[in-house]
Amino acid sequence: MKNQWISGLVGIVRVKVTGKGVERFLNQLTRNEILIWNVKRHGTEAITFQIKLSDVKKVRGPARQSECKIRFIERAGGPFFLQRLWTNSGFVLGGVAFFALILFLSNMVWGIEIKGASPATEYQIRKELKEMGVKIGKPQFTIENVDVIQRELTDQVKALTWVGVELRGTTYHFQVVEKEEPEKPKIYDAQNLVATKKATIVKMFVEEGEKVVSIHDHVKPGQLLVSGLIGKEDEKQKVAARGEILGETWYKSQVELPLESTFQVFSGEEKRKFYLDISGAEIPIWGFGKHEFQEYEEELNTHQLKIFKWKTPIAVTTKTIREREEVNRSYSEKEAVKRAMDLARKDIKNQLPEDAIVKGEEILHQSINNGKVKLSILFQIIEDIAKSQPIIQGDENDGRNKNDGNSTS
């Protein structure tokens, strides 16, 4: 028996035959190589059977020769189904629209959940997210990658130590770990202040404790600056020495800068292309034509479309092509030295605490060879050199001998 599924696709017609000699008519049809199935008898004179739509024309000839009347009573299968679809196209349209809507809504942000943050931080995070475009009701493919959001958040919100960003379905989950900034201890233990660096003392401001050194003294690392033991010789009291001891310190910095250098920079010209990626096949939807950049870099950003929680094989891909340019930079000697100094200053600033002041700078050595400027610079810095050191029981006599260096270690 032949497969009726295929004829189902082609289209099936049910034929009703009435009259005498129906069997002869059937034989005639089979001899004309027409496939007939589901022959049923209805009463004494009528039978019905099914044929393929493509065989309908072949039926006409034998029908004329016989004494029977034929009528086509039922149409089914592919083409008729399509026709019905067309007449009821509203339904189809509705179905497609529904599907498209679900697809669209499944790819929108529907919730932002932040866990583990204090209200203040949460507010800050939400504000930052809003600025980044992560808002309820935004399509997800316009939003940056989860990694990028994570990086931006940790950069922008200072109170964060770490934030875990996860996109589950239509909701962004943020797991926040806040920096726990310890509250400054109000009650100090008994302590001394000692020097952290080799320096010359410039200014001393002692809140509590007994000065051991004075201005213009040279100190070595670990040397006692302010003692936490005050009072008379024999009945010393332990206090927490506190204060700011500004010392002048020296830093040496070596800088090297080539006179001529080439850079790769982006010219700012870019071209964006959008693709619909259906399981590997790329269909461009926006941004046609070729770019005219000689040197360029491509960036791909792919966003998989989802239905509810399932991923579809369809992805929206954004391709950004940026033009790259080579820029030559050449300095004159004077300029180069200036630049090198700038570099050195920046370098020094990075090494120092924020409240340090650069008091002076001096070029120790300057040379130009092989197209490079070499500088070694000495910086004079004024910074806080005091460090607290607890007084341990039994070391009570340490404060007595002034200027004797690393007494408490």
Added chain:
Amino acid sequence: MAKKWSQLIRNWMTQKMELPPDVMMDLPRITMVGQIHIYIENHRGLLAFSDREVRLLLEQGQLLVKGKAFVIKMILPEEILLEGKIDQVIYINE
């Protein structure tokens, strides 16, 4: 096309493999599945068809199938598949 092929193969098979000569002698070959299906090959045309009786022309004589609720599931020039409840299969030799 399929039929021609099948006939060719059948001829070749009977010659080469010495099959029983039912096909060679143009005898009908009837296959029944219980009472519900009857498949007849090598008939020579439909003589009468109603839901209780089917009469087929053979090379020699006729074949009468009696039963209930007959539906011809498929009919080809030399093959027919009948469905329904089959009670009797009778050869009529004149």
